[in-house]
Amino acid sequence: MNRDELIEAGLEAVRAACKVCVRVQADLVNAGTLEKGDKSPVTVADFASQAVVCGILAERCPDLVVVGEEGSEELRTGEHRDLLGRVAVHAGMPAEEAIEAIDRGSFDPATAGDDDPRKDRYWALDPIDGTKGFLRGEQYAVALGLIEGGEVVGGVLGCPNLAVDGQDEPGVVLVAVKGAGAYRHPVEGTDHDPHHGRKIAVSERSVPGVLRVCESVESGHTKQDAAAEVVRMLGVTADPVRMDSQAKYAAVAMGVADAYLRLPTRPGYVERIWDHAAGVAVLEEAGGTVTDVDGRRLDFSKGRGLDNNRGVIATNGPCHAEVVAAVGRALG
């Protein structure tokens, strides 16, 4: 299958998962959560979304493996049997099938053998990015990136709660194939051709003082005081706009924000590939630039983590060097 065909399958899968998430968010806010080992909240919808995306991808492109955030461990213990039942209902498949689909996302390129052909091309999936936003009834994303030879070459970024100019209802799915631009599609829809949407592009702003900057809502995910210092140094009077999930990449890609800052809160935190792959694909194809806080390109060839990077700076492009320099000064 070529990249266009793969991304077409990806768009179908992400749309289906978005619909599941919208339904669950409507009646699950603050219910049905459980604590994972790392204490981050994971909901019925995270599992159901991963099951739906992996299930559709298994049918459409069975040869490609998935590097997904979630695993079925918690669902397989008796303690959480009721949770599994609800995941199955929302995913629209029998419980055993849901577990099997979720575990299609367990691939780890870093531990696969050197001659394992599955390492050449795979998906990176965040079934719900911004789980905390999802639980607050705010922004979240279903994020699917396509990685080839350790590089992001395409992506699908579903943002069901993102307001879009000229649309009565919120919600958008952004799609990109390397070299072919980035397009926006409605969440509803049955034409999954990646190039049939409306072309999107970043803003052209380059004057630092008028940049619209965004960052995480969660202070544990980004150093908000350092970002406040960065905008002050750039001469921006407004504080960064806070938004959960890769919806921040979407905002910059559509030109409604100019920069997204993700500044490390502690040394040693390694960003996960599924938190960035789809966002990077879409933003770069919309004309933007993404590096880490040291100005290095994100290195997706290391497995499940961005081991060679720290933090992320994503911009419209024209302001990138200036923003990276200001971040460097703020972080000392």
Ligand SMILES: Nc1ncnc2c1ncn2[C@@H]1O[C@H](COP(=O)(O)O)[C@@H](OP(=O)(O)O)[C@H]1O
């Ligand atoms: N200390 C930390 N620094 C940066 N990111 C973190 C973090 N701890 C968790 N995250 C990631 O932050 C993501 C949410 O990002 P944001 O704050 O932009 O919404 C989470 O994705 P999930 O919600 O998929 O678990 C999680 O992977």
Ligand SMILES: [Mg+2]
């Ligand atoms: Mg998580």
Ligand SMILES: [Mg+2]
């Ligand atoms: Mg995430």
Ligand SMILES: [Mg+2]
């Ligand atoms: Mg997630």
